[in-house]
Amino acid sequence: MKVVVYGGRGKAGSEIVKELLRRGHQVVAVTRSPGGTPEGAEAATDDAGDAGRIAEIVQGADAVVNAILPPPGNTDQAIAINDRLIEAIRRAGGGKSGPRLLVVGGAASLFISTPDGKRVTLLESGHLPAEWIAVATTHGRLLEKLRATEDIQWTYFSPAAFFQPGPRTGKFRLGKDDLITGADGKSAISYADYAIAAVDELEHPNFRQTRFTIGY
8 A cells, every 4th residue: 555644754644654664555754844754655845735746746645644733823724735635636536546535633523521411522612721722623624624525535533632652552442523531531542553543544444534533
């Protein structure tokens, strides 16, 4: 399988690149500037600013991973970047022969139950730190745009609430639209374990045209 990873030097993207390489896949790690590509991956430089350039890079790939983090001061760039990735996949064959898109998403659109029995998103709950609200809102809009996209194959993969460095254990749980928490009430996943589940999904798709999530 050939997979193009945009944001291949980031915290999640680099772990996905390493997991793909560990399993013997062909990987193109795309970064905004040269350098820092994991050994064994093909390097490409692109800022995802032009759909035509993206289409050249993803042509012939089986999947594209969007692991790009938007700048804190302009989180809505994430929507524009994902729109260009979708357009590039259309140019590379679309839903019939183009690559599949897997988006490294956010957790704030996942649902939780309140003490009074209501079901609200993590964003609606009011528990998010103020500095996370902008990117959480952006990712909620990005997911809604994906849900209206029918002409390419896509998957949106939400991490747990705490997405952080940690060991590669291979022990985790998957879900759909509800935040996964442990017995201690904490919702967490390491980048390495997230990468295992992301590559599992690329190899054996179970969540086409939908969102899924992960947690311990």
